[in-house]
Amino acid sequence: MFLKGKTALVTGSTSGIGAAYARALAGAGAAVMINGFGEADAIEQQCAALAQASGAPALHDPADMTRPEMIEAMVARCHGELGGPDIVINNAGIQHVAPVADFPTDKWDAIIAINLTSAFHVMRASVPLMRAAGWGRIISTASAHSLVASPNKSGYVAAKHGLVGLTKTVALETATDGITVNCISPGYVWTSLVENQIPDTMKARGLTRDQVINDVLLSAQPTKKFVTPDQVAAFALFLCREEAASITGANLSMDGGWTTA
Numbered sequence: 067m068f069l070k071g072k073t074a075l076v077t078g079s080t081s082g083i084g085a086a087y088a089r090a091l092a093g094a095g096a097a098v099m100i101n102g103f104g105e106a107d108a109i110e111q112q113c114a115a116l117a118q119a120s121g122a123p124a125l126h127d128p129a130d131m132t133r134p135e136m137i138e139a140m141v142a143r144c145h146g147e148l149g150g151p152d153i154v155i156n157n158a159g160i161q162h163v164a165p166v167a168d169f170p171t172d173k174w175d176a177i178i179a180i181n182l183t184s185a186f187h188v189m190r191a192s193v194p195l196m197r198a199a200g201w202g203r204i205i206s207t208a209s210a211h212s213l214v215a216s217p218n219k220s221g222y223v224a225a226k227h228g229l230v231g232l233t234k235t236v237a238l239e240t241a242t243d244g245i246t247v248n249c250i251s252p253g254y255v256w257t258s259l260v261e262n263q264i265p266d267t268m269k270a271r272g273l274t275r276d277q278v279i280n281d282v283l284l285s286a287q288p289t290k291k292f293v294t295p296d297q298v299a300a301f302a303l304f305l306c307r308e309e310a311a312s313i314t315g316a317n318l319s320m321d322g323g324w325t326t327a
């Protein structure tokens with residue numbers, strides 16, 4: 067329970083990797099504000115489970131990560147109702163798979179807004195609060211696609227590369243403030259984000275579902291295994307420890323060896 071008394075805000079945490087971050091942080095005693103879309107009943111149950119695990123309150127904020135004013139209001143609400151935020155995890159993300167000439171401009175705009183610009187707005191609102199507290203942890207879920215490209219993912223690859231640049235810059239600006247700022251860059255993690263891109267990848271590359279899983283997704287990972295959401299969350303939890311106070315401005319790979327090849 068090393069995070070007792072601390073508050074964590076996790077964007078895009080109603081499913082997948084974000085939900086695993088929220089579970090891990092609550093398991094360590096943090097009050098958690100989750101965010102993202104989903105059924106009201108499921109979100110209520112998720113908050114109840116988090117509060118039970120942490121012994122602290124857990125709230126959901128419905129801010130749409132394409133809307134700067136909602137993001138600012140979410141951080142202010144977290145500060146007002148839960149305290150902090152001491153830890154923020156920029157995790158909300160979407161994907162769209164298409165060659166650049168056919169890439170819908172609205173999908174490009176949404177990917178840049180949700181996967182990159184929302185992290186700027188969260189950091190912009192949170193850094194002054196962390197500075198005042200003299201402690202903070204900012205973690206963003208980037209991706210192996212922050213280091214290398216794949217065809218048909220121009221929006222996603224551009225956003226994730228940008229997220230690393232934002233992280234490095236804010237790490238330097240906060241280096242003497244007790245705040246660390248890092249990215250975790252997973253390879254393929256089996257979540258709805260990956261499952262949903264299979265049909266478009268089948269179409270774009272003329273492949274079957276099994277071929278996409280084995281010859282496109284897992285072929286990138288020398289371990290031939292998907293990363294799990296709980297592995298990513300355990301790594302984030304380590305970054306919240308005092309032992310991790312010197313890790314800042316880093317883009318930390320967790321990709322089964324993908325980007326070493």
Ligand code: NAD
Pocket residue numbers: 077078079080081082083084101102103104129130131132157158159160180181207208209210251252253254255256257258259260
């Ligand atoms: P997911 O689809 O399971 O979760 C995405 C979350 O973001 C959900 O809670 C969803 O409601 C939320 N979200 C989407 N649009 C939003 C918006 N406009 N406003 C607020 N919330 C919004 O996907 P995931 O795989 O868990 O992805 C989480 C993060 O991990 C993303 O940033 C993704 O790019 C990154 N990532 C995923 C993988 C992978 O293989 N799954 C690999 C590397 C990085």
